[in-house]
Amino acid sequence: MSDSARAAAAGAEGTGREGSRPARGGKQEERRGLFARIALFFRQVVAELKKVVRPTRAELLRYTAVVLVFVAVVMAFVTLVDLGVGSLVGWVFGG
Numbered sequence: 001m002s003d004s005a006r007a008a009a010a011g012a013e014g015t016g017r018e019g020s021r022p023a024r025g026g027k028q029e030e031r032r033g034l035f036a037r038i039a040l041f042f043r044q045v046v047a048e049l050k051k052v053v054r055p056t057r058a059e060l061l062r063y064t065a066v067v068l069v070f071v072a073v074v075m076a077f078v079t080l081v082d083l084g085v086g087s088l089v090g091w092v093f094g095g
Helices: 003-013 034-049 057-093
Strands: none
């Protein structure tokens, strides 16, 4: 086995349970209370919502048009497939 393969294997062995959690520096971190955790959650939600970029009116109209055209195309495809399968079933079973 080469030296690099041994080093890779040794590095892979160290990825067990002890590598999955960050070290706490030897002191126990005090667990937060219920209301503190809820408040932290809402602060994080607000921070994430501040990152949201809203589309301009032109972009919104363009996106809406793209969605409506796509839905119309899919509806037409499904309609044609339905009519084709219906005609085929009618022809096979003599309806």
